[in-house]
Amino acid sequence: MDRMHIPFARGLKARFVAVVPLLAALWLVTGAAIAQPKPPLPVAAAASAAEPAAPVSLSAQRLYERSRAKLVQIRTLLKSQSSQASVGSGFLVSDDGLLMTNYHVISQVALQPERYRLVYTTADGKEGALELLAIDVVHDLALVRAKPTELATRGHLNFRPQSQPLNKGERIYSLGNPLDVGFALTEGNYNGLVERSFYPSIFFGGSLNPGMSGGPTLDEEGRVMGVNVATRRDGEQISFLVPSMYAEALLARGQKAAPIKTALYPEITRQLLAHQQVLVDRFIALPWRSAGHPHYQIPVPGEDFMRCWGSTSASETKGLDYERSDCQLEQTLFISGSQFTGGLTVRHETYEGAKLGLVRFTKLFGDSFRNERFGSGSLRDFTPPRCKEQFVTQGGLPLRVVLCMTAYRKLPGLFDLSVLVATQDQARAGAQGRLDARGLSFANAMRLSRHYLEGFAWKN
Amino acid sequence: MEKLGVLELLDRDGSVRQYVDIQRWPLRIGRDLQSDLVLDDVHVAPEHAQISLLRAEEGGGPDRIELTVGQTVNGVQAQGRQLNSGDALLLNSGDEWQLGRSRLRLRLAGAELAPEQPLQAVASASGWMLTLALLAALLWVAGESYVGSEPDGFWSSYVKDGFTVLVGLAVWAALWALVTKLFQHRLEFWRHVWLATVAGLTVSVASFLLALLAYATSIEALGRLGGVLSSLVLSALIYGHLLVVQPRKGKTLRWFAGGMCALMLASSLGLNWYRFERLHPELYLTYLFPPALRVSPSASVDQFLDDAKRLQPALERKAKEPVSGFSSAAVPEEES
Numbered sequence A: 001m002d003r004m005h006i007p008f009a010r011g012l013k014a015r016f017v018a019v020v021p022l023l024a025a026l027w028l029v030t031g032a033a034i035a036q037p038k039p040p041l042p043v044a045a046a047a048s049a050a051e052p053a054a055p056v057s058l059s060a061q062r063l064y065e066r067s068r069a070k071l072v073q074i075r076t077l078l079k080s081q082s083s084q085a086s087v088g089s090g091f092l093v094s095d096d097g098l099l100m101t102n103y104h105v106i107s108q109v110a111l112q113p114e115r116y117r118l119v120y121t122t123a124d125g126k127e128g129a130l131e132l133l134a135i136d137v138v139h140d141l142a143l144v145r146a147k148p149t150e151l152a153t154r155g156h157l158n159f160r161p162q163s164q165p166l167n168k169g170e171r172i173y174s175l176g177n178p179l180d181v182g183f184a185l186t187e188g189n190y191n192g193l194v195e196r197s198f199y200p201s202i203f204f205g206g207s208l209n210p211g212m213s214g215g216p217t218l219d220e221e222g223r224v225m226g227v228n229v230a231t232r233r234d235g236e237q238i239s240f241l242v243p244s245m246y247a248e249a250l251l252a253r254g255q256k257a258a259p260i261k262t263a264l265y266p267e268i269t270r271q272l273l274a275h276q277q278v279l280v281d282r283f284i285a286l287p288w289r290s291a292g293h294p295h296y297q298i299p300v301p302g303e304d305f306m307r308c309w310g311s312t313s314a315s316e317t318k319g320l321d322y323e324r325s326d327c328q329l330e331q332t333l334f335i336s337g338s339q340f341t342g343g344l345t346v347r348h349e350t351y352e353g354a355k356l357g358l359v360r361f362t363k364l365f366g367d368s369f370r371n372e373r374f375g376s377g378s379l380r381d382f383t384p385p386r387c388k389e390q391f392v393t394q395g396g397l398p399l400r401v402v403l404c405m406t407a408y409r410k411l412p413g414l415f416d417l418s419v420l421v422a423t424q425d426q427a428r429a430g431a432q433g434r435l436d437a438r439g440l441s442f443a444n445a446m447r448l449s450r451h452y453l454e455g456f457a458w459k460n
Numbered sequence B: 001m002e003k004l005g006v007l008e009l010l011d012r013d014g015s016v017r018q019y020v021d022i023q024r025w026p027l028r029i030g031r032d033l034q035s036d037l038v039l040d041d042v043h044v045a046p047e048h049a050q051i052s053l054l055r056a057e058e059g060g061g062p063d064r065i066e067l068t069v070g071q072t073v074n075g076v077q078a079q080g081r082q083l084n085s086g087d088a089l090l091l092n093s094g095d096e097w098q099l100g101r102s103r104l105r106l107r108l109a110g111a112e113l114a115p116e117q118p119l120q121a122v123a124s125a126s127g128w129m130l131t132l133a134l135l136a137a138l139l140w141v142a143g144e145s146y147v148g149s150e151p152d153g154f155w156s157s158y159v160k161d162g163f164t165v166l167v168g169l170a171v172w173a174a175l176w177a178l179v180t181k182l183f184q185h186r187l188e189f190w191r192h193v194w195l196a197t198v199a200g201l202t203v204s205v206a207s208f209l210l211a212l213l214a215y216a217t218s219i220e221a222l223g224r225l226g227g228v229l230s231s232l233v234l235s236a237l238i239y240g241h242l243l244v245v246q247p248r249k250g251k252t253l254r255w256f257a258g259g260m261c262a263l264m265l266a267s268s269l270g271l272n273w274y275r276f277e278r279l280h281p282e283l284y285l286t287y288l289f290p291p292a293l294r295v296s297p298s299a300s301v302d303q304f305l306d307d308a309k310r311l312q313p314a315l316e317r318k319a320k321e322p323v324s325g326f327s328s329a330a331v332p333e334e335e336s
Helices: A014-018 A044-046 A059-068 A103-111 A244-254 A263-286 A358-370 A442-453 B126-149 B154-184 B187-215 B228-247 B247-276 B303-308 B311-321
Strands: A024-029 A071-078 A084-092 A097-103 A116-122 A126-136 A141-147 A171-176 A184-193 A202-207 A217-218 A225-233 A238-242 A307-312 A319-330 A333-336 A338-341 A345-352 A386-392 A397-407 A414-421 A431-441 B005-010 B018-020 B025-031 B048-052 B064-069 B076-078 B082-083 B088-091 B096-097 B100-109
Touching: A014 A225, A014 B154, A024 A071, A059 A084, A059 A171, A071 A097, A071 A103, A071 A126, A071 A171, A071 A307, A084 A103, A084 A126, A084 A171, A103 A116, A103 A126, A103 A141, A103 B018, A116 B005, A126 A263, A126 A338, A126 A414, A141 A244, A141 A263, A171 A225, A184 A217, A184 B048, A202 A225, A202 B088, A263 A333, A263 A442, A263 B025, A307 A338, A338 A431, A358 B126, A386 B303, A386 B311, A397 B303, A397 B311, A442 B228, A442 B303, B064 B076, B082 B088, B126 B154, B126 B187, B154 B228, B187 B228
Parallel strands: none
Antiparallel strands: A024 A225, A071 A084, A071 A116, A084 A097, A097 A141, A116 A126, A126 A141, A171 A184, A171 A217, A184 A202, A202 A238, A217 A225, A225 A238, A307 A319, A319 A345, A333 A338, A345 A431, A386 A397, A397 A414, A414 A431, B005 B018, B005 B100, B025 B048, B048 B064, B064 B088, B076 B082, B076 B096, B096 B100
């Protein structure tokens, strides 16, 4: 059981991890096997300090009392032995038993319905079976349904209207069943949207723990403003919520749907293809920024939805002057516990070896070119990579280009792309670049490769 | 009395451990003390065999020598055949046969002798070549140390690398020398040093040249021959060492070396296939050289991407294939 571990860290080079701020691990907050539960927050004390002036403000205690009947734990069970494979949370969004949760909470049922089934447990101990109606892989949401009679009298949670945006700093309350310990409410602050995120994502200043995934986060009036989804492991109380508008959209789209009985790979493929189209269109529309190199034009993406980090010569570079930039789109999509997709990274390194001499520079430049890996994940999910490599002249600049791709076995039509570039015009200086994008159509992989390669040129 | 011939008892390495002059026929061989050749071998019968002269009949050609097997459990192994009690076999000068664990050879007076063999004078004749090879190896190591070291760190790096290579070479040659000593009663240390040095240099230089050629011409296959080349040279090297140990088993050793080479290639290629579903471990040409050495033309981005489009059908076909048993092993997260 490792499904909540670190979607971001997968498929990225180990040396990236050394750049600490770049690759903070993001944890999806679901799952049964948990490393280190954090000590409980002093919920009551914190609640009493919140906004005493607001007349209709409910205490956390009253909020919990009002919502707990509409809250469930959602468990994925192995059909054969009824033991739980993973746990998450969910909440009622209709009076006839519709519940919202995260896609990653129910992914085993979505992908292997013949092996897994879903059940809910309410805070007062009622249990029952659940059916899967619809998923939104891109925003990590799923709509499930209990038998209408079972949860009918409990009412449902309302969504906070989109016309009433929250202000930064407002108290919000996250509910769920962390670590299968018991139903809980944790309090925190609304901190606006995550900056440079491709899709809007709410920055929740509070703790989310595995098992709370799919639970609601409520405003002071008890209305759902977001769905618990993930937390950063390298920080304290930096958690993320899916904005409620996506849950409302999924509810509208899926409430009349028939229960899903077969594996959802075709639907996931369709959603991912739509996502990558939007992503590639927006990415290509962004102008490249300058890398600031005196001789080379090197493509560096704008920071609209990418996050870039730079570094320069370290002592272990053996007399080589070196600069590096890493840009990353932090939008990793969960498909299954062993498969993630959707990332996009652009990286370059510039080398200046006048102090080193020809031979040593050639060796180090070559070593850096060699020190790359391609292909991510299991051969069960991906084909082995295939590459095309050649000398290419672009904008008067000769380049060695290696383009590698792998295909998704279970999501036909989706590919991962890596383009590796080394300049080939000087003997004692050069630049290397690399673009990685995951989960693209072949045509968009070609578009993106062209866009990237055409970002290189020789400056006069 | 006239010496009719010599019957020799051979050691494991083919040298003569004991011999008896033959002064009359027949000649009895066995553990019995009355035998002409007494063999102190528990697998030999008291009267194991006898060699006798068959006089030619009038005008019937030359006299012949015959080996007759006596009362024995183990019999005689000769010319690839098993002879049992009562069997007989005609012998020529120089024939070898085996009784129990003892190997015997008959030499007859008047038989033509093989020409004299020159001494295997490695140390003197190829002394110059050995010195040259060692110097070349040290020079190569110097080059490797130079490119791998920081600008002011060459000597410390070279002393370390050179020492490592020399000690490695000496230990390798010494082990082979010990094996040689076991079989040949001489060390042949420098001959083993020579073989190992030449093999090491061949692999290093040829791999470098292949990588350079692959870069210059952009022919990817050239850059992928390094592994095959190493297997070939290593097999040849071990064949060379074994030939020093057992010079008379050339044919067997060639089969052995060939088999070993095939096994090495099959296992390394098989392992690559198992891990990467391709025969070579490197996904792309990983060596870069100074751009001036490039001779192959460069494409435009359009041409490159047009070619890259051919990846699509191949990948889609691969994605449709069922995952084979060994493919379910996770791709190793190699970090070179």
